[in-house]
Amino acid sequence: DAGVTQSPTHLIKTRGQQVTLRCSPKSGHDTVSWYQQALGQGPQFIFQYYEEEERQRGNFPDRFSGHQFPNYSSELNVNALLLGDSALYLCASKANRNTEAFFGQGTRLTVV
Amino acid sequence: AQSVAQPEDQVNVAEGNPLTVKCTYSVSGNPYLFWYVQYPNRGLQFLLKYITGDNLVKGSYGFEAEFNKSQTSFHLKKPSALVSDSALYFCAVRARGFKTIFGAGTRLFVKA
Numbered sequence: 001d002a003g004v005t006q007s008p009t010h011l012i013k014t015r016g017q018q019v020t021l022r023c024s025p026k027s028g029h030d031t032v033s034w035y036q037q038a039l040g041q042g043p044q045f046i047f048q049y050y051e052e053e054e055r056q057r058g059n060f061p062d063r064f065s066g067h068q069f070p071n072y073s074s075e076l077n078v079n080a081l082l083l084g085d086s087a088l089y090l091c092a093s094k095a096n097r098n099t100e101a102f103f104g105q106g107t108r109l110t111v112v
Numbered sequence: 113a114q115s116v117a118q119p120e121d122q123v124n125v126a127e128g129n130p131l132t133v134k135c136t137y138s139v140s141g142n143p144y145l146f147w148y149v150q151y152p153n154r155g156l157q158f159l160l161k162y163i164t165g166d167n168l169v170k171g172s173y174g175f176e177a178e179f180n181k182s183q184t185s186f187h188l189k190k191p192s193a194l195v196s197d198s199a200l201y202f203c204a205v206r207a208r209g210f211k212t213i214f215g216a217g218t219r220l221f222v223k224a
Contacts, residue, residue, distance in 0.1 A: 004155070006155075033210075033212070035214075041216055041217070042116075042202055042214035042215050042216045042217050043156070043202070043214045044214075045211045045212060045213070048210045048211070050210075055210060056209050056210040056211050058211060090155055090156065092156075099144050099161060099163060099206075100146060100158050100161050101158070101212070102158060103148075103155035103156040103157070103158075104155050105153075105154055105155045106154070106155050108153075
């Protein structure tokens with residue numbers, strides 16, 4: 001059983017560009033959350049998707065948007081990239097009725 | 113507002129000795145509490161959780177955590193540390209809603 005998978009693993013983008021990160025949840029999981037982990041910090045909650053809708057959002061600007069597909073996979077989109085968006089982006093999935101989430105290995109985004 | 117504090121940036125312990133990684137939290141209502149571990153360039157791995165019931169929770173790899181409601185603490189412990197336990201440990205809390213808040217992390221070094 002594959003766990004949570006994220007793609008790509010590494011990405012380099014230029015300021016002002018747009019990026020899309022992808023996440024496939026663990027089998028049996030229907031809820032996906034996205035986190036940003038800057039160097040030396042804990043993960044910061046971006047948003048969570050369930051039943052293809054965003055149901056809670058952290059303190060991130062509208063440049064950060066997402067989507068969940070009928071197969072529960074999810075995308076994170078970031079527009080107008082800033083240098084400060086450089087971070088490890090983590091996807092976590094869980095079954096809605098469960099409490100603990102399982103994380104992917106992350107996508108390392110570098111904005112230059 | 114929810115918050116999590118990990119007061120120690122780093123904990124050093126000799127192999128075979130007991131270890132404690134501290135965590136305190138601030139939430140309204142009854143929290144769900146979690147510990148995760150992160151190895152270099154990897155996502156977070158779930159260790160254990162407290163939802164309700166016994167204050168001492170046992171988790172993966174011999175780790176356990178003690179919930180103390182009066183002190184709003186959830187310290188991670190292990191009776192005998194291994195060199196392979198060296199990693200970054202995160203405490204997390206979720207109360208109302210779906211947002212999970214992570215601490216800044218504590219780096220554990222276990223010396224042989």
